Amino acid sequence: MVKKEDSKKEVRAFDKLSKNAKKCLLIASQISEILGKKEVEVVDLLVSILTDSKTLATKVIEEMGIDRLYLLDKLGVKNPEKYAKIKVSLNGNFVGRELILSEDLKEVISLSFQVANKYDHVYVGTEHFLIAILMVLLPETAVLTKEGLTLQKYMESLASYASYPVGLLSKPDLPEERGGKDSLLSQLGVELVSLASKGKLDPVIGRDEEIDKMVNILSRRKKNNPIVVGEAGVGKTVLVEALAQRIADGSVPSSLANFKIYAIDIPTIIAGSKMRGDVEQKMLQLVDEVIHSHNNILFIDEIQTVLTSGIQMGGTDITSILKPALLQQDFRCIGTTTTEDYSRYFDEDTALARRFQPVKVEEPSVLKTLEILDQVKPVLEKHHSMRISVDAIEAAVKLSDRFVSDRYLPDKAIDLLDEATATKRLEVEEAYHGLADLRKEYQEAKSIVEKSVKKGHLSKAKLYKKKSEKLEKELKNLESEESKAKKRKEYEVGVDTVKSIISKWTGIPIHTIDESESKMLLNLDETLSESIIGQEDAVKSVSGAIKRARAGISSIDKPWATFLFLGPTGVGKTELAKVLTRELFGDEKKLIQIDMSELMEQHSVSKLIGSPPGYVGFREGGQLTEAVRRNPYSVILFDEIEKAHSSVLNILLQVLEYGHLTDAKGKRINFKNTIIILTSNIGAEEISKDKILGFVGDEADSSEDQILDAYESMKEKLLTELKDELRPELLNRLDDVVIFRALTMKDAHKIAEILIGELNERLSEQNVSVLLSKSAINYITKEGFSEDYGARPLRRVIQDKVELLLADYILANSKNLRSSKKTVKVKIDLNKKKELEIIS
DSSP: OBOTTSOHHHHHHHHTBOHHHHHHHHHHHHHHHHTTOSSBOHHHHHHHHHHOTTSHHHHHHHHTTOOHHHHHHHTTOSOHHHHHTOOOOOOSOSTTSOBOBOHHHHHHHHHHHHHHHHTTOSSBOHHHHHHHHHHSOOHHHHHHHHTTOOHHHHHHHHHHSTTOOTTOSSOOOOOGGGTOTTOSHHHHEEEHHHHHHTTOSOOOOSOHHHHHHHHHHHTSSSSOOEEEEOOTTSSHHHHHHHHHHHHHHTOSOGGGTTOEEEEEOHHHHHHTOOSTTHHHHHHHHHHHHHHHHSSEEEEESSTHHHHHSOOOBTTBOHHHHHHHHHTSTTOEEEEEEOHHHIIIIITTOHHHHTTSEEEEOOOOOHHHHHHHHHHHHHHHHHHHTOEEOHHHHHHHHHHHHHHOOSSOTTHHHHHHHHHHHHHHHHHHHHHTTHHHHHHHHHHHHHHHHHHHHHHTOHHHHHHHHHHHHHHHHHHHHHHHHHHHHHHTTTTEEOHHHHHHHHHHHHOOOHHHHSTHHHHHHHTHHHHHHHHSTTOHHHHHHHHHHHHHHHTTOSOTTSOSEEEEEEOOTTSSHHHHHHHHHHHHHSOGGGEEEEEGGGOOSGGGHHHHHOOOTTSTTGGGOOHHHHHHHHOSSEEEEEESGGGSOHHHHHHHHHHHHHSEEEOTTSOEEEOTTEEEEEEEOTTHHHHHHOTTTSSSSOGGGSOHHHHHHHHHHHHHHHHHHHHHHSOHHHHHTOSEEEEOOOOOHHHHHHHHHHHHHHHHHHHGGGTEEEEEOHHHHHHHHHHHOBTTTBTHHHHHHHIIIIIHHHHHHHHHTHHHHHHOSSOEEEEEEEOTTSOEEEOO
């Protein structure tokens, strides 16, 4: 805190600040106030420097070819123009202004004075501020160095800048705790222990066993290099941060006390290298610094990037530099990688693998993730200025575990809760967006009143006095509403917001996530029967299997339900799959159709799971696996299964039994949230000729018991025939074999009415509805129904006979239809020639 009572020595020190430096410090104070901070932070000073294009610091940055606006974006500043417009006055004593500085900013300012003194500069400018920022280990420093703005490069550019005093080409000696004179660690790395000691790392729950194992490995005399292995999102990087927190707290053995952990980003090292050999030179220097410091640990996140960088310069690479160092007792390195990458790279390179000791991190349980989110909750609440309910935390964990199958806990649950909180915050801000503007307008009106009174402009003061009173009343009302909103939990994230985000992520309709799914499932038979005519047994069988799956009775490690549909063509097999998709997943586009007649050859397996490495189309993925990866909640229809090659059927066996499939890239694709339907024409002719289930008979003449007996008898016959055509292990893995009986003329009549209803839905956009007479419906049914093709030709007859008539009518009367306020009803009937025509 800088006050008037400070010593004369401090006043003289601040007098050394250049005009631009003072201005940037004042603007930093304003930025801090706008953001609602209690003290001015380093990032505020950095933003104030970068938003002013006239300072020497930013001129040098632009001379280096670095876009300052891009740096601001990386620092999280999305609207730098509003900060550039801030006006400050430098009149009077600068020290007289009250500035509350963070400890880090005090350190930066102190260091900037040291840099200026070292080179006998008579002032401290923005360039000295930026040098000091680059010297101190902070997250902001890491952002700058990642974009190529390193201390060394900046000082070289500054020294070569026109008219700048000579002497800055050589770097000033850095304090020992920052890595020494030639330290690359301080330039390219972020020191995690210092961040932990300042409370800047998120809390870590559990993982004591894994952390203890890391401590044990690091305490070894040789091969003291742990590598944390686990799936993406299970908390590998956080584990290293937890170790840094332990060191900061002094909760480690004396052999690791006072150690520092430097997080190094390999891609940044590669990106910042221009000349051949630069990468190797930097890595050699980093290794040398770690060895000779005796208390530094190198941390390489995603260490497989070292192996996949593809950098081969001067006959050497990064791996060959690391290998010898990893065997030295004074060199300690922590790496993280995924299980897949460990198998791919470390299992192949045994020399590298034996230098690292694996620490496996498993996905935490739902209960453990709940504990983790309880600790993350205060951090999210502070960041978003919102409250998070206990129910929202529980929903975030359970719903992400249930519906997001391609990611891992706790990462997916934290991301879900974070996005839900951000969404709720935006909703609230939208509702009260005028509050900040009203406060500003009120303060401006008050200020004008005061100034007008001082200048004797009483009439103007009176006018703005009334305005300020009116604004004050409005402000109080809006603030009262906001206060009530907070009490009404409008500022609290609830379960509904979490569900809406899950629905947005996965594309699953909200009713599938919500409790209303139970109601939908109870009425599933009735809903399906409205669209699927004449297949009561099939509908009952399908809905029953799905109910068992969603009630949690069926195995959770398999798809929701698996069926084999048998029956003649045109009886509703594909239509049932479409209706199921629409009702369960909200959109018929979630239906994945695979034509098995295209998979008759042995090599056709690659169409489903992708081509093996080295073959054409390897990176494109498989037709089936890619579709399921993009839409994990879907219905998969394998049409005409008997035509597929036996190798393709082997793939299906794995999906039906284990609920997952590994594609050609080695990625596991989850089928646990799918419904799998196989269709076959085996026995179709026999069904068609059956006296009760086929075209020759009529169910109206049969009792319910006779129909049931006929269904079971036919099912038994077909299962015997199926065993000759399909492998028994495939049939045993199915939930049910569903037989579709042949349709009757009565069924076809109902289907025609449904198709006319769908046509009317499309016509509503044209302000038209169509009404067919009974004789017209009978005519369409007779023309569109076939014993060979079932009801399939019905749609084509309606297109040719009805839709063509309507198209001519709409084109001829388009003007009248557009002007009409009521829906125009078009009646169609048979004329004397037994042809359809519009009668009104």
